[in-house]
Amino acid sequence: MPSATEFIGYLAACLTTASFVPQAWLTFRTRDVSGISLGMYGAFTAGVALWLAYGLLLGAWPVVVANAITLALACTILGMKLRYGRTRGVT
Numbered sequence: 001m002p003s004a005t006e007f008i009g010y011l012a013a014c015l016t017t018a019s020f021v022p023q024a025w026l027t028f029r030t031r032d033v034s035g036i037s038l039g040m041y042g043a044f045t046a047g048v049a050l051w052l053a054y055g056l057l058l059g060a061w062p063v064v065v066a067n068a069i070t071l072a073l074a075c076t077i078l079g080m081k082l083r084y085g086r087t088r089g090v091t
Contacts, residue, residue, distance in 0.1 A: 009062030017066045024073040033081040041081055045074040 002010065027033060048071045055063030 006062065009060070010065075013062040013066030017069050020070055020073060024077055027077050027080060031080060031084050033077070033085045036077065036081050036085070038081055038085065041074070041078050045071070045078050048074050 048067050051063060052067035052071055055061070055067055
């Protein structure tokens with residue numbers, strides 16, 4: 001049985017990761033990335049990757065699980081921004 005600290009960590013991980021899913025799903029479904037800032041999303045994705053590394057180094061599984069899921073979603077959305085976010089006629 002997880003300790004109270006681990007339980008809080010898992011609950012926080014579930015809530016923050018779950019809150020990201022509706023926006024990710026909308027982006028996947030519509031492929032509309034016009035409202036996504038490439039700079040912000042690049043920094044966000046890098047930050048999530050670092051949180052994942054931090055969690056792995058500490059063996060903090062709530063941090064690892066949440067950030068692994070979020071990183072997969074963020075990388076997919078970042079890839080979509082790079083692929084679909086280009087405006088026609090702009091080089």
